[in-house]
Amino acid sequence: MARMSAQPNDPAHGTDDPAVVDAIAAWMPSTRWYPLKGQQVDVALERSFDLGDAAILLLRAGDALLQVPVAWRDEPGAAPIARLGDRWLVDACHDADAVQALLDAASGKRSVAGLEGDALGEPAPVGDIRVVAGEQSNTSIIGGDPEAPGGRWIAKVFRVVSPGDNPDVVVTGALTRAGCARVPALRAALSASWPAGDATVTGHLMAVSAFVPGASDGWELFRRHALAALRGDPGATPDATALGAAVATVHRDLAEALGTAEATEADTLRFITGLEQRLAWAREQASDALGELDAELSLAAERLRAIGSLGQLQQIHGDLHLGQVLRGDDGAWMLLDFEGEPLRPMHERMVREPRVRDVVGMLRSFDYAAGWALLQEPGGDPAIAGDWIVRRQREFLDGYADAMGAAPDRDPVFDALLLDKALYEVVYELRNRPDWLPIPLEAVRALVTAQPQQEPSGAPADRTPVE
Numbered sequence: 001m002a003r004m005s006a007q008p009n010d011p012a013h014g015t016d017d018p019a020v021v022d023a024i025a026a027w028m029p030s031t032r033w034y035p036l037k038g039q040q041v042d043v044a045l046e047r048s049f050d051l052g053d054a055a056i057l058l059l060r061a062g063d064a065l066l067q068v069p070v071a072w073r074d075e076p077g078a079a080p081i082a083r084l085g086d087r088w089l090v091d092a093c094h095d096a097d098a099v100q101a102l103l104d105a106a107s108g109k110r111s112v113a114g115l116e117g118d119a120l121g122e123p124a125p126v127g128d129i130r131v132v133a134g135e136q137s138n139t140s141i142i143g144g145d146p147e148a149p150g151g152r153w154i155a156k157v158f159r160v161v162s163p164g165d166n167p168d169v170v171v172t173g174a175l176t177r178a179g180c181a182r183v184p185a186l187r188a189a190l191s192a193s194w195p196a197g198d199a200t201v202t203g204h205l206m207a208v209s210a211f212v213p214g215a216s217d218g219w220e221l222f223r224r225h226a227l228a229a230l231r232g233d234p235g236a237t238p239d240a241t242a243l244g245a246a247v248a249t250v251h252r253d254l255a256e257a258l259g260t261a262e263a264t265e266a267d268t269l270r271f272i273t274g275l276e277q278r279l280a281w282a283r284e285q286a287s288d289a290l291g292e293l294d295a296e297l298s299l300a301a302e303r304l305r306a307i308g309s310l311g312q313l314q315q316i317h318g319d320l321h322l323g324q325v326l327r328g329d330d331g332a333w334m335l336l337d338f339e340g341e342p343l344r345p346m347h348e349r350m351v352r353e354p355r356v357r358d359v360v361g362m363l364r365s366f367d368y369a370a371g372w373a374l375l376q377e378p379g380g381d382p383a384i385a386g387d388w389i390v391r392r393q394r395e396f397l398d399g400y401a402d403a404m405g406a407a408p409d410r411d412p413v414f415d416a417l418l419l420d421k422a423l424y425e426v427v428y429e430l431r432n433r434p435d436w437l438p439i440p441l442e443a444v445r446a447l448v449t450a451q452p453q454q455e456p457s458g459a460p461a462d463r464t465p466v467e
């Protein structure tokens, strides 16, 4: 439908045009970040923020509130959404001028009704931009200038927006202020207010952080190594021991910056109830895949009641896996993305938790790397993959224990969180990458049928590593 009463250069009017929302609703399911794939939902404009010839739209889609920055252009550019009348509606994340407008709002240089910027340091002007490709629930844009003050930066546009603080901003901000060297420094953040019933609520829209130059992604490094090991030519092993030490350092800095608390009985009960609910949620969401493990999962649910005390609680990363760590060109590991699990409600993401939740996240990730390698090389020897997992997990745990001064306990909390993560992953893969479902599903099977005293991946603890 053509824009009827809207002026071609009147974007504020354009956001009210039903054709704009219709075009975005038709386009969103083709994006990687769209969280409602396969679901039929109504899409409606909740609020828009005017950035001149660009705008940030908050769209209600089912239960989710989605952020879609758009711009109106004469040419389709790198990321067209639709041609509307005589102009193109484009994805603003791929448009340098529109990204500059977002950055100016975040660094407080541009005042926009309903938006608020918070600058810890001034990011350099946009320059050439590049949008990070790949498996992302958000959209990250790299810009800036390595030679300019404010350097190169990466701006993460949160796609699912919620009222309240986004931990990626608050936690990274606290670590930045504490001088933690194992996370990229936060430079600026953008938040918005929008109506919710009779109230007005506020939530974060974007975080801008220092870009880590020449970095290698931990997931790429380890999965390639696992595949090479399966093919008999592993080469140099990425340093999982140093990675364990980096995670311990961030845990220590988080404890200092944001405090710790000894878990009360009420905390433990809430924790157990939360795990029970997640287990029930996963069984319901993935009933076909998990049905054959019904009896074992019921026993696992009963075992949750054996959790005595949680020990010390603190802010943690919350969704730690190999895709959240980078190895810089100096060889040092950095941790990213303190947003927590995207399938978890925002209000659950800034509660203090046992540190071991992050530890098991990484252990699961080594299992994923070898699981992915076996999917690529179906004829590969599962014993080599199993051995690779055990070695990396041990190296990681040793590095963590050395830096922390204590090893994480292999106790009911550890076991429960390992299963919780694998169940979450089953639901995540069903929704996003069904071909990868066997990886977490096999892990759930191994965990619920495991005997006590086995290694986290389900491999026997006394296995002799293959040389």
Ligand SMILES: Nc1ncnc2c1ncn2[C@@H]1O[C@H](COP(=O)(O)OP(=O)(O)O)[C@@H](O)[C@H]1O
Pocket: 132, 135, 136, 137, 138, 139, 140, 154, 156, 184, 209, 210, 211, 212, 213, 215, 217, 323, 324, 326, 336, 337, 339
């Ligand atoms: N500060 C940074 N420096 C360099 N690359 C980064 C930085 N932050 C993120 N990246 C790259 O962007 C990818 C996605 O970032 P991430 O924060 O994990 O987003 P998401 O929450 O959408 O998964 C990372 O895997 C990494 O490759």
Ligand SMILES: O=P(O)(O)O[C@H]1O[C@H](CO)[C@@H](O[C@H]2O[C@H](CO)[C@@H](O)[C@H](O)[C@H]2O)[C@H](O)[C@H]1O
Pocket: 135, 136, 137, 138, 219, 319, 321, 322, 323, 337, 340, 341, 342, 343, 361, 364, 365, 366, 368, 369, 425, 428
């Ligand atoms: O990075 P996100 O915050 O978007 O996290 C979600 O997506 C991850 C996949 O990109 C998913 O992680 C799972 O797959 C990884 C390999 O791609 C693997 O290393 C992780 O161990 C595994 O959990 C994550 O669970 C999800 O929340």
